[in-house]
Amino acid sequence: MDNLKQFNNEEIINFIKNGKVTVADIVDSGICPTCFDKKNNHILYGDKTDKIIFENDKFECFLVGNPRANGHTAISTKEHYKDMMEIDDKTCKEIFILAKKVMKALKEIYKAESVYLCTMCDGPMNHFHIQLIPRYSFEKRGAKNFVKPRFEYKEDREKLQQLRKKLY
Numbered sequence: 001m002d003n004l005k006q007f008n009n010e011e012i013i014n015f016i017k018n019g020k021v022t023v024a025d026i027v028d029s030g031i032c033p034t035c036f037d038k039k040n041n042h043i044l045y046g047d048k049t050d051k052i053i054f055e056n057d058k059f060e061c062f063l064v065g066n067p068r069a070n071g072h073t074a075i076s077t078k079e080h081y082k083d084m085m086e087i088d089d090k091t092c093k094e095i096f097i098l099a100k101k102v103m104k105a106l107k108e109i110y111k112a113e114s115v116y117l118c119t120m121c122d123g124p125m126n127h128f129h130i131q132l133i134p135r136y137s138f139e140k141r142g143a144k145n146f147v148k149p150r151f152e153y154k155e156d157r158e159k160l161q162q163l164r165k166k167l168y
């Protein structure tokens, strides 16, 4: 697929519906997939309202749909920033304080031994977010925890409620 910027929004949506365009194509065209998804009724990632564990006017924090561990969480800014280097200091401070709070909640509620943090927004376009990945006692310590195989998210209502209670 050529650069998608030559097409209008409706045309891109049709390409997606017909399976002719992937998220990678969108990123490679310099279009932010997260902002595109939000603007177009969650056509790329689906509605994640049921996975939100905290939200305010600046950030949203949600369990990811294809986690690498139970409790794998993402925190993203509502405003568009390409990566961490683009955010202002105040936002940087706020998101890391929030991340600390979420890590503590995940550790406690999921009984994780530790929680790893990474951010690796890369490519021509991306939407700044932080990933939090629990590491459990039955898993070895180390960087391999960042690339544990992904699996399908299964809702755990009780843990969702506990997380929301802790974070609000």
Ligand SMILES: [Zn+2]
Pocket: 032, 033, 034, 035, 036, 079, 080, 081, 126, 127, 128
């Ligand atoms: Zn964006």
